[in-house]
Amino acid sequence: MRHPLVMGNWKLNGNKQMTGDLIDGLRKALSGVDGCDVAIAPPVIYLDQAKHALSGSHISLGAQNVDINLSGAFTGDISAEMLKDIGAKYIIIGHSERRTYHKESDEFIAKKFAVLKEAGLIPVLCIGETESENEAGKTEEVCARQIDAVLNALGADAFKDAVIAYEPIWAIGTGKSATPVQAQAIHQFIRQHIAKKDAAIAEQVIIQYGGSVNDKNAAELFTQPDIDGALVGGASLKADAFAVIVNAAAAAKNAG
Numbered sequence: 001m002r003h004p005l006v007m008g009n010w011k012l013n014g015n016k017q018m019t020g021d022l023i024d025g026l027r028k029a030l031s032g033v034d035g036c037d038v039a040i041a042p043p044v045i046y047l048d049q050a051k052h053a054l055s056g057s058h059i060s061l062g063a064q065n066v067d068i069n070l071s072g073a074f075t076g077d078i079s080a081e082m083l084k085d086i087g088a089k090y091i092i093i094g095h096s097e098r099r100t101y102h103k104e105s106d107e108f109i110a111k112k113f114a115v116l117k118e119a120g121l122i123p124v125l126c127i128g129e130t131e132s133e134n135e136a137g138k139t140e141e142v143c144a145r146q147i148d149a150v151l152n153a154l155g156a157d158a159f160k161d162a163v164i165a166y167e168p169i170w171a172i173g174t175g176k177s178a179t180p181v182q183a184q185a186i187h188q189f190i191r192q193h194i195a196k197k198d199a200a201i202a203e204q205v206i207i208q209y210g211g212s213v214n215d216k217n218a219a220e221l222f223t224q225p226d227i228d229g230a231l232v233g234g235a236s237l238k239a240d241a242f243a244v245i246v247n248a249a250a251a252a253k254n255a256g
């Protein structure tokens, strides 16, 4: 059975003080949780501080991006080896904010997936459709295309021990989450799409939901069989709300 993963994506938020305070709060709120993997992805400049603050806890460290190059003349970039060196485990790639603001293509994101696997890190591959694509009935087509970029370049094996986050763009930061039934339908589609290449790989891949997940709607989302935790933005900046979400995932797992 799959272990859910609840991961906080802090995006471009926080400072030294907040990093320390939030991690303190999370350690207290999450000390007894069992049955759910937990990770946080602070801004890269706070990763080292976060790593030390998390030491001895079961909360893993994540990062929000990686470059495709390992070293050399690439000003401003951060390599997979550097993220590994600092102790990060789960690395978000293909977030819609990077696809939009940094013009990252499906193929470019597949290269990031490859460098992370090569370094022994866990890619958290974000996929999802825009509101207009959703209204045009293109959700499955968009998700399949985004997954196929990795499947075609690296094969289904690449998804062993990897994470996919289905994040409909219209649900991110809007307060308008997908309904549990809507999300389940797409999660099932994603799993079946990978199963066409390799059923065993599809069965074990973690598929998180992301997009306005909060302490009120998380429990119902996690009752769905193909929703394996969440990638959380805004609500991951509050220890109490994030802890409610983690506990809901653990409770759903322990009930199922």
Ligand SMILES: O=C(CO)COP(=O)(O)O
Pocket: 009, 095, 167, 171, 172, 173, 174, 175, 210, 211, 212, 213, 231, 232, 233, 234, 235
């Ligand atoms: O983009 C997200 C996580 O990566 C979701 O953000 P919100 O939870 O703020 O909607």
